[in-house]
Amino acid sequence: MSTAAATPAISLVIPVFNEEESLGALFDALDRAVPTLPQPVEAVLVDDGSRDRSLTLLREASRTRPWLKVVRFRRNFGQTAAIAAGIDHARAPLLVALDADLQNDPSDIPRLLARLDEGYDVVSGWRRDRKDKAVTRRLPSMVANWLIGYVTGVRIHDYGCTLKAYRRWVLEPYALYGEMHRFIPIYASWAGARVTEMEVTHHARHAGQSKYGLSRIWKVLLDLLTVTFLGGYSTKPIYFFGRPALVLCLGGLASGFVFVAQFIRNHLLDIPGQWIQATTLLQLAVFLFSLGVQFLLMGLLGEILIRTYHESQGKKTYLVGELINFDSPVAPHREPDNGER
Numbered sequence: 088m089s090t091a092a093a094t095p096a097i098s099l100v101i102p103v104f105n106e107e108e109s110l111g112a113l114f115d116a117l118d119r120a121v122p123t124l125p126q127p128v129e130a131v132l133v134d135d136g137s138r139d140r141s142l143t144l145l146r147e148a149s150r151t152r153p154w155l156k157v158v159r160f161r162r163n164f165g166q167t168a169a170i171a172a173g174i175d176h177a178r179a180p181l182l183v184a185l186d187a188d189l190q191n192d193p194s195d196i197p198r199l200l201a202r203l204d205e206g207y208d209v210v211s212g213w214r215r216d217r218k219d220k221a222v223t224r225r226l227p228s229m230v231a232n233w234l235i236g237y238v239t240g241v242r243i244h245d246y247g248c249t250l251k252a253y254r255r256w257v258l259e260p261y262a263l264y265g266e267m268h269r270f271i272p273i274y275a276s277w278a279g280a281r282v283t284e285m286e287v288t289h290h291a292r293h294a295g296q297s298k299y300g301l302s303r304i305w306k307v308l309l310d311l312l313t314v315t316f317l318g319g320y321s322t323k324p325i326y327f328f329g330r331p332a333l334v335l336c337l338g339g340l341a342s343g344f345v346f347v348a349q350f351i352r353n354h355l356l357d358i359p360g361q362w363i364q365a366t367t368l369l370q371l372a373v374f375l376f377s378l379g380v381q382f383l384l385m386g387l388l389g390e391i392l393i394r395t396y397h398e399s400q401g402k403k404t405y406l407v408g409e410l411i412n413f414d415s416p417v418a419p420h421r422e423p424d425n426g427e428r
């Protein structure tokens with residue numbers, strides 16, 4: 088059976104940043120997992136500008152493993168960009184993303200795929216028994232997960248888990264920015280995909296260090312704001328800004344109307360003009376009305392921007408420096424060796 092240059096059935100997408108201490112174990116785990124998956128398999132490892140020996144180790148590993156592809160970034164663009172690049176360079180109709188530090192367990196992949204087979208489009212890993220620090224990691228993530236579910240209406244327990252399985256069509260329409268890889272299930276669900284979650288194994292980090300601190304919380308919250316805005320109003324910003332514009336303009340008109348009514352009454356009653364200096368109605372009218380007009384103009388600007396956003400094509404959030412092993416055949420089918428289980 089020739090599988091040379093065949094389209095893979097499964098693409099694994101793995102972001103790698105300064106993981107020299109974990110990569111050896113990762114390659115071993117992949118060597119065990121790959122034969123258990125539908126064939127052919129490819130793994131796209133994205134070196135996100137590592138400053139340690141990660142790239143060297145990836146190069147070496149790719150020599151003996153034709154299914155292991157490497158995308159090297161010119162500098163560190165972040166985990167989300169790395170996942171986005173992995174997705175862009177992966178060719179299979181089914182994709183599974185996971186971390187390189189083996190906190191996710193590659194042996195969970197067949198279960199996720201089985202779930203896709205049941206008719207789902209996204210299967211999101213749920214690190215129910217999460218092995219990270221309680222105060223700085225699990226607690227903020229609990230709050231964030233609740234908030235994201237509440238705001239977006241897409242309720243899963245663990246958005247931040249990288250280990251997720253996707254059908255390709257779900258991923259194609261979006262460019263991923265910031266910390267947004269965690270919001271893929273939300274985009275997907277808004278796009279009509281069937282999204283589910285599944286408990287997965289989570290291990291403590293055995294080697295190397297986490298690349299994140301507390302600052303990620305704020306970034307995730309800001310991203311949530313953007314996602315909600317884009318999700319709700321990306322195609323109609325004028326509606327979003329138009330509503331307050333209407334209220335403000337009506338408020339301005341109302342105060343203006345009351346002012347004119349008072350003006351006419353006082354004029355008819357021959358009340359001296361000093362009252363005009365005491366009333367705030369005129370200022371209020373001018374203020375509210377101009378603010379309303381500003382909001383309208385903001386909406387119109389939004390309309391212009393959104394057209395550029397939707398119609399401009401081919402913009403990426405990263406620069407690829409090199410592609411390794413993309414011309415070689417993907418892994419031929421082989422049965423797991425004895426003892427490999």
Ligand code: UDP
Nearest residue numbers: 102103104135165166169186187188297298
């Ligand atoms: N990562 C990356 N670019 C970055 C930071 C992280 O590609 O700028 C990768 C990292 O190598 C790992 C995954 O993203 O494979 C998750 O990172 P980490 O384990 O540090 O996050 P945590 O598990 O602590 O949330």
Ligand code: MG
Nearest residue numbers: 186188190292
């Ligand atoms: Mg980790």
